[in-house]
Amino acid sequence: MRRPMVAGNWKMHGTRASVAELIEGLGKQVLPSDVDIVVMPPSLFINQVVVGLEGQAVAVGAQDAAIQAGQGALTGEIASTQLLDAGCSFVLVGHSERRQLIGEQDEVLNRKFAAIQESGLTPVLCIGETLEQREAGQTLAVVGQQLDSIIDAFGIDAFANAVIAYEPVWAIGTGLTASPQQAQEVHAAIRAQLAEKNAEVAQGVRLLYGGSVKSANAVELFGMPDIDGGLIGGASLNADEFGAICRAAGN
Numbered sequence: 001m002r003r004p005m006v007a008g009n010w011k012m013h014g015t016r017a018s019v020a021e022l023i024e025g026l027g028k029q030v031l032p033s034d035v036d037i038v039v040m041p042p043s044l045f046i047n048q049v050v051v052g053l054e055g056q057a058v059a060v061g062a063q064d065a066a067i068q069a070g071q072g073a074l075t076g077e078i079a080s081t082q083l084l085d086a087g088c089s090f091v092l093v094g095h096s097e098r099r100q101l102i103g104e105q106d107e108v109l110n111r112k113f114a115a116i117q118e119s120g121l122t123p124v125l126c127i128g129e130t131l132e133q134r135e136a137g138q139t140l141a142v143v144g145q146q147l148d149s150i151i152d153a154f155g156i157d158a159f160a161n162a163v164i165a166y167e168p169v170w171a172i173g174t175g176l177t178a179s180p181q182q183a184q185e186v187h188a189a190i191r192a193q194l195a196e197k198n199a200e201v202a203q204g205v206r207l208l209y210g211g212s213v214k215s216a217n218a219v220e221l222f223g224m225p226d227i228d229g230g231l232i233g234g235a236s237l238n239a240d241e242f243g244a245i246c247r248a249a250g251n
């Protein structure tokens, strides 16, 4: 059985004061013990969150990492070994905001994915189609290609220690959610694509859904057979709402 996971991607939100409030709010939540819970603050606040959540069963992740695992002359970047040292366990790679707004492409994303794993952290690979691509019937091809980029570079075993987040771009921050059936269809296709190479890896890998997940739709989404939890944006900035979403992933 795959252990469910809920990760909160805080994106570029927060101040020291608002982060302190969120930490306090998370501390008051009754969180399920059968779900891996992760928060991913802006890197600036990772230390504050690690210290603030000490003793709680909430892991900390980063939203990005450098193209190399170790320290070096790379202005403005943060190495995944530094993230590990700071207390992180997971790192997002390939979020659509970085693909689209920063222009990150497969070659860079592959290097980041490898660097994250090399340092001992777990990458959370984000994949998903735009509205135009969905309307053109290209969803499974687009998502399949994003997945193949990693498989071709590193082999299927790369997914023995990775998480995949399916985030349809049209559902991110829009209030539009993929229906549980729409999401399940893509998740099943992702797992089938992995299973063609290695059935055991495919069965073990956690597939999260992301895109306007709230407590009101989480139970239905997380109830689908190939949806193993969620990657939460806006709703993760509200401790009560995030707590409710985490509980929705528990059994």
Ligand code: 13P
Pocket: 009, 095, 167, 171, 172, 173, 174, 175, 210, 211, 212, 213, 231, 232, 233, 234, 235
């Ligand atoms: P929203 O939950 O705000 O739609 O964001 C989803 C997301 O991009 C998480 O990485």
